[in-house]
Amino acid sequence: MRLLARVPYDTIFSTAYAFLKINLGLVAATLPLILAFAFSGEPLAAWPFFVALSALLGPAVAGAFGSFAAASGGESGASSFWRSYRTRFGRSLAIGAVAALAVIVLASDFRLALGTPFGAVTPMLALLIVLVVVTATALLTLDIRPTLRLIVTAAYLSVRKWYLSLANLAVLGILGGAVVTKPAIGLFLLPGPALYVVWANTRHIVAALRTD
Secondary structure (H helix, E strand, O other), X not given: OHHHHHOOHHHHHHHHHHHHHHHHHHHHHOHHHHHHHHOOOOOOOOHHHHHHHHHHHHHHHXXXXXXXXXXXXXOOOOOOHHHXXXXXXXXXXXXXXXXXXXXXXXXHHHHHHOOOOOHHHHHHHHHHHHHHHHHHHHHHHOOOOOOHHHHHHHHHHHHHOHHHHHHHHHHHHHHHHHHHHOHHHHHHOOHHHHHXXXXXXXXXXXXXHOOO
């Protein structure tokens, strides 16, 4: 009984409630993408459309990252989701759009190269797609106007600390798989905790670039 008395129930419930509110915010912010995927008969056949629409993930993820940053500073992370979403919308949407375009181009080249004499370049194209994803994640973590120098530096740091980047990709892969196979869990339970892990890892990756 003494052990149970020491359990910080208030902290546990407040954290779970904060994650739930962030999850709901993420669902609302990405609703067009979710609806398009839900009503698509063969999403794989229309993968360029869905990759392009995934640009909406930029502002949504930036809102969640802003919430985590606010919570680490003692503010209410859940209530700051929409504030971060609004203030970072234009910048994060641009990052998401550029990243989506780059993935479409690289993935198209990857498909064209398969089974041809140019098949030897497919590993490099796959690595470039991964680099685009981890660099975009790093830029969304930083509340800084992206410049060419910043993008190159973020990409370099993501490669240098590849083990954290790899961990982030694994977490995002699990989250994406859960959204597809178990939507209730993938949309309403996992996003907040999964993105928090990604945010925490990425803050270590870009520690040299942070201004906070």
